[in-house]
Amino acid sequence: METKKGKCTYESHKSRPAKLWHFLAHEDSWASFLADALLVILIGKFILFPGLGLVLGTSYPVVAVVSSSMDHHGTGFEQWWFENGRYYESDYNITGEQFRNFYKSGGFVKGDVFIVKGMEPMKIKVGDILVYAVQGRSDPIIHRVVAINPDGTFQTKGDANFGQLPFEKNLDKSKIRGKAVLWVPKIGWIKVLAVEAINKIRGAA
Secondary structure, eight states, X not given: OEETTEEOOGGGOOSHHHHHHHHHHTOOSHHHHHHHHHHHHHHIIIIIHHHHHHHHTOSOSEEEOOSSTTOOTTOXXXXXXXXXXXXXXXXXXXXXXXXXXXXXXXXXXXXXXXXXXXXXXXXXOTTOEEEEOOTTOSSOEEEEEEEEOTTSOEEEEOTTSSSOOGGGSSBXXXXXXXXXXXXXXXXXXXXXXXXXXXXXXXXXX
């Protein structure tokens, strides 16, 4: 950006808004970089995420995977089903062919991100991947539906977990925040590292 007298500088701007814009958009300094990063976070948290949540009908429009409970660890489906299929067949009456057609039947890993859409409970089916809140846990759970109970509650399970967690056997619709509809790999590692750092601090306290 040039002026008639030469290169544009912070001091060459006369108004405060122009000086601020120069600092954010043109200045090459750590202070400017940190200010830009903070601005992006604030815009995302207070404008983009709420706006996206309004469109998608959920308070959790974007969720990062922070555990390995759905990780198949690179195992092909046939091998994974050979090791796990009898559990699904005997306990939930889910066949290998059914499971193969489920969304993300090959699992997903820590650091992946999902776009989440609000969903009416009556439209949720076995095999869907739900995002739901659990009391006492700061991050939402993202697990697969394995059964629908006669009373309308849901049962979920992490693909990589040996069994269900206690709260997964009777998941009430009020706790469900939506269904995972779009997968983006590995861009959630910033969130994962932040969560792990916070957990370490809490553990040391």
